């Protein structure tokens with residue numbers, strides 16, 4: 001699928017913006033703080049109803065305004081569809097398909113599959129476990145929405161259970177057992193799916209890594225589960241319940257749920273050593289890139305090519321890797337790249353529709369020759 005056009009109203013620094021995209025390569029050039037990332041953020045918001053930046057959602061609305069609207073025309077083999085997301089301060093978000101108001105925001109999920117690359121990807125390797133869990137979750141739910149249902153159910157139960165622990169009232173054992181059962185049911189499904197996808201990702205990321213570096217390095221991804229999984233989901237759930245019983249005293253003391261996939265991590269090992277602890281900055285960056293490429297490959301295996309959002313990443317790559325990415329992106333779906341310097345995109349310029357971004361205005365600068 002691809003996005004034919006995007007219209008933003010009172011979104012970030014855009015008063016009104018209309019962009020007609022190239023079905024393949026779109027490049028946004030401009031100085032810092034002009035609104036390049038905001039365009040990618042608008043696409044991401046339409047895809048997921050959220051921002052990829054850690055922000056309070058009100059910041060998405062242009063200063064001094066009370067509402068924003070994002071609208072796009074999607075196109076795939078079956079035809080076209082117009083989608084819109086409105087967000088009003090104090091009223092929340094509303095989703096429209098063909099101008100028709102939809103009952104649930106989640107109906108948009110999966111319609112615009114995408115993978116975003118940004119310099120922050122480094123934290124996938126360097127940062128805390130939460131980012132790696134988020135990465136796995138994004139890989140999983142974009143492939144299969146039933147995973148999102150399991151994850152959301154788990155998070156709901158976890159929140160309620162934590163609230164109960166905080167209340168510090170006497171715990172009714174019977175009631176508590178029901179909570180534990182519900183938590184472990186949803187939690188075991190989450191653990192199982194993450195375990196499976198980690199194995200799958202490992203193979204693809206290792207291949208991506210060897211293409212990126214030209215070396216045959218061994219990359220191992222190990223899912224570190226607070227409940228070790230050994231095949232059947234029933235066994236995992238049984239083990240989950242046992243661990244909850246063991247942790248009961250400490251949980252009541254610390255007033256928080258101490259067992260479950262919300263505490264899991266993925267260990268990244270390169271040639272037998274933890275990359276987080278022993279990898280050089282360059283190795284960490286490359287592995288992060290390989291992980292995102294693996295996400296892209298995995299998603300593309302199952303559905304039509306996802307959109308590729310490439311925010312400020314090109315400048316960080318050396319010539320050889322730029323060439324690799326050019327070759328790689330040409331096999332991918334619709335692509336959106338941002339950068340400050342034309343120099344970093346020499347190899348792309350012939351193929352891309354190039355836009356100049358300047359203080360909340362976007363102008364077409366150059367039409368790519370490849371009009372497929």
Ligand SMILES: Nc1ncnc2c1ncn2[C@@H]1O[C@H](COP(=O)(O)OP(=O)(O)OP(=O)(O)O)[C@@H](O)[C@H]1O
Nearest residue numbers: 012013031032033034035036037038059061062063
């Ligand atoms: N809610 C908002 N209303 C108006 N302007 C906003 C809002 N939120 C952010 N901005 C403005 O948007 C601009 C930043 O846009 P963006 O992050 O897209 O820049 P960029 O072109 O990607 O820059 P860089 O090259 O530094 O990454 C800033 O000038 C900021 O003040």
Ligand SMILES: [Mg+2]
Nearest residue numbers: 036037038312
């Ligand atoms: Mg930016």
